[in-house]
Amino acid sequence: GAGVSQSPRYKVAKRGQDVALRCDPISGHVSLFWYQQALGQGPEFLTYFQNEAQLDKSGLPSDRFFAERPEGSVSTLKIQRTQQEDSAVYLCASSSRTGGFRYGYTFGSGTRLTVV
Amino acid sequence: AQKVTQAQTEISVVEKEDVTLDCVYETRDTTYYLFWYKQPPSGELVFLIRRNSFDEQNEISGRYSWNFQKSTSSFNFTITASQVVDSAVYFCALSEAFLGFGNEKLTFGTGTRLTIIP
Numbered sequence: 001g002a003g004v005s006q007s008p009r010y011k012v013a014k015r016g017q018d019v020a021l022r023c024d025p026i027s028g029h030v031s032l033f034w035y036q037q038a039l040g041q042g043p044e045f046l047t048y049f050q051n052e053a054q055l056d057k058s059g060l061p062s063d064r065f066f067a068e069r070p071e072g073s074v075s076t077l078k079i080q081r082t083q084q085e086d087s088a089v090y091l092c093a094s095s096s097r098t099g100g101f102r103y104g105y106t107f108g109s110g111t112r113l114t115v116v
Numbered sequence: 117a118q119k120v121t122q123a124q125t126e127i128s129v130v131e132k133e134d135v136t137l138d139c140v141y142e143t144r145d146t147t148y149y150l151f152w153y154k155q156p157p158s159g160e161l162v163f164l165i166r167r168n169s170f171d172e173q174n175e176i177s178g179r180y181s182w183n184f185q186k187s188t189s190s191f192n193f194t195i196t197a198s199q200v201v202d203s204a205v206y207f208c209a210l211s212e213a214f215l216g217f218g219n220e221k222l223t224f225g226t227g228t229r230l231t232i233i234p
Contacts, residue, residue, distance in 0.1 A: 042209075042226050042227050043161070043207075045223075089159065093161070108160060109158055109159045
C-alpha cells in the first residue's frame, strides 16, 4: 500500500487479556520497527526486523511482549497478560534497505491500547 | 547512552509569528543522525528532516529551517510565519549511524506541543 497501515486503531483490553496488534508496512520495505509511545512522551524503540529476521528486540519491556514477521511483510506485536502500564500508542514504521538511512522512516498512525 | 532533550513542553504563538523549537542531544558516537518529526492529532509521525553529524550546513525548506550546531549539541527548528496547520507535537530524534542498512533505531525527545493561535 501507499503507507504503513496499523490495526486496530483502538483497542481496549481488560487486565490479563492477550492482545495482538497488526502492522502492514509499505510494500517492498525490508526494515520494520515497533515503538511504544506513552501519553505525553516520545516514542521508545521496542524491536526491529529485517525481512523476517528479528535483529534487535532489546527494547521489549518484558517477556510478555512478543513480535513476529513470519513472511517478511506483515508484522504482529503480541502482548500477553496485559497490565495497565502497557497502555500506550504502539507505532509501527518501515523503511527501505537503502532509503531509510537517508530519508527516515514512514510511520503508521498507531494503535492506541488502553488496559482497564 | 544517547539522549535527546526538548525542554519546551508547550509553546503557543499567534499566527504569522516565528517560532523556534529547541533540541539538545547527547551521544558518544562521532557519526550520528538527527531527525525532526511532526505528529498531528491523527497520530502518525511525519518525517521533516534528517541531518548527519558531518553536515553542519543549515537547511531551509519553505517556511521551515534548521540550525545544527555540534559545538552546543543542538539541532533547533524554526518555523517562519507560522500557520494554524503547523499546530502539532514536534519530536527531535537521534540515531547512530549503521552503514545504511536501515536499522538505525531512533531515540526521541519528549516532544514540544506547538499551538498556533489564529
